[in-house]
Amino acid sequence: MYLNGLKLINFRNYKELEIIFDKGFNFLVGNNAQGKTNLVEAIYFLSAGKSYRTSMDTELVGWGSSALYIKGNMEKNKGSKAIEIGIRGNNKKVKVNGVELNKRGELLGNLTTVIFSPDELKLVKEGPSYRRRFMDQEIIQIKPSYYYVLNSYNKVLFQRNSLLRDALPGKVNDDTLAVWDKQLVGYGARLIFNRIQFIERLSTIARLMHRKITNGEEELEIHYLSCIDINGDKSLSDIHRELNISLERNRNKDIKTGVTNFGPHREDLSVNINGIDTRKFGSQGQQRTAALSMKLSEIELMKSETGEYPILLLDDVMSELDKSRQKYILENLAQVQTFITCTHLSEVMEKRYTQGKVFYVNSGIISSED
Numbered sequence: 001m002y003l004n005g006l007k008l009i010n011f012r013n014y015k016e017l018e019i020i021f022d023k024g025f026n027f028l029v030g031n032n033a034q035g036k037t038n039l040v041e042a043i044y045f046l047s048a049g050k051s052y053r054t055s056m057d058t059e060l061v062g063w064g065s066s067a068l069y070i071k072g073n074m075e076k077n078k079g080s081k082a083i084e085i086g087i088r089g090n091n092k093k094v095k096v097n098g099v100e101l102n103k104r105g106e107l108l109g110n111l112t113t114v115i116f117s118p119d120e121l122k123l124v125k126e127g128p129s130y131r132r133r134f135m136d137q138e139i140i141q142i143k144p145s146y147y148y149v150l151n152s153y154n155k156v157l158f159q160r161n162s163l164l165r166d167a168l169p170g171k172v173n174d175d176t177l178a179v180w181d182k183q184l185v186g187y188g189a190r191l192i193f194n195r196i197q198f199i200e201r202l203s204t205i206a207r208l209m210h211r212k213i214t215n216g217e218e219e220l221e222i223h224y225l226s227c228i229d230i231n232g233d234k235s236l237s238d239i240h241r242e243l244n245i246s247l248e249r250n251r252n253k254d255i256k257t258g259v260t261n262f263g264p265h266r267e268d269l270s271v272n273i274n275g276i277d278t279r280k281f282g283s284q285g286q287q288r289t290a291a292l293s294m295k296l297s298e299i300e301l302m303k304s305e306t307g308e309y310p311i312l313l314l315d316d317v318m319s320e321l322d323k324s325r326q327k328y329i330l331e332n333l334a335q336v337q338t339f340i341t342c343t344h345l346s347e348v349m350e351k352r353y354t355q356g357k358v359f360y361v362n363s364g365i366i367s368s369e370d
């Protein structure tokens with residue numbers, strides 16, 4: 001799929017913008033604070049119904065105005081699609097092909113994106129929450145129903161933690177706890193079940209991708225570090241049972257510490273290169289390349305799961321990658337619509353792109369060469 005046209009009214013520093021993009025590479029070039037990331041954010045907003053930079057929609061409304069409007073026209077295998085989002089005060093309206101949606105969840109899967117920004121460069125280096133977010137974000141796009149499960153899990157977890165935290169020592173209400181436990185296990189098992197499948201497929205693609213990017217020098221291995229033992233083929237009910245047992249086993253500890261110590265909210269991924277833990281022992285370059293391989297693998301995974309390539313958003317990362325990685329991206333993503341922000345076109349970018357268009361971003365105004 002690709003985003004053909006985008007219209008913005010009072011979105012961040014764009015007062016009014018109407019733009020037609022290229023099917024291939026779109027280079028957004030400009031100095032700092034001109035609106036490059038804002039544009040990427042607008043595209044992401046169309047896919048997720050929320051920003052990745054802020055949880056406050058009102059921050060997106062152009063200063064001095066009371067409402068914003070975004071419209072994206074996409075071309076998909078099955079024809080064109082339009083997504084519109086309007087925000088006025090605390091009110092957000094989302095329409096797909098003119099039909100208003102009731103919930104954000106209904107938007108998911110319409111426009112799929114893979115975003116790679118400086119934050120994603122931390123994917124391998126930083127704490128487990130980055131890798132959980134990575135799993136969750138990607139599974140949601142492939143399987144939007146996962147979004148509801150994740151939301152429900154987080155709500156129950158919050159309730160259970162409140163119960164544990166607020167109870168007087170030794171006075172946790174067992175009946176209430178049992179209610180939350182049952183729900184936690186129900187939603188949690190579904191999270192684990194989906195994560196197993198996702199990582200299994202992703203790790204295979206990522207291994208091949210990483211080999212190509214490193215000219216066969218490095219073997220990347222990604223393993224899912226689940227909170228339960230996931231060896232062997234596990235059905236949803238197996239997972240359910242094991243999660244239940246483990247939760248029970250940890251109950252006393254949870255009561256003592258006032259928090260849920262165990263479950264999908266504590267999981268992680270291990271990322272190894274040539275058998276060595278990249279997080280602990282990898283060089284910065286290796287960590288970044290591993291993150292790149294993982295993100296690029298999602299593109300292939302989404303294609304195989306949904307039949308369409310997502311849109312790739314590369315915000316401020318090209319300059320962080322060496323020449324050969326840049327070259328890899330420009331030579332291997334011809335079929336993927338890609339947005340690349342940068343302060344200037346690097347030598348590799350100038351030479352390598354076959355199909356693409358350069359846009360200059362200046363204080364919320366975009367111009368192109370033709």
Ligand SMILES: Nc1ncnc2c1ncn2[C@@H]1O[C@H](COP(=O)(O)OP(=O)(O)O)[C@@H](O)[C@H]1O
Nearest residue numbers: 012013032033034035036037038059061062063
């Ligand atoms: N709600 C808003 N209304 C108007 N301008 C905004 C708003 N939010 C951010 N900006 C402006 O957007 C600019 C930053 O844009 P950004 O896309 O992050 O820059 P960059 O080109 O470096 O990626 C800043 O000048 C900031 O003042």
Ligand SMILES: [Mg+2]
Nearest residue numbers: 036037038316
């Ligand atoms: Mg930026």
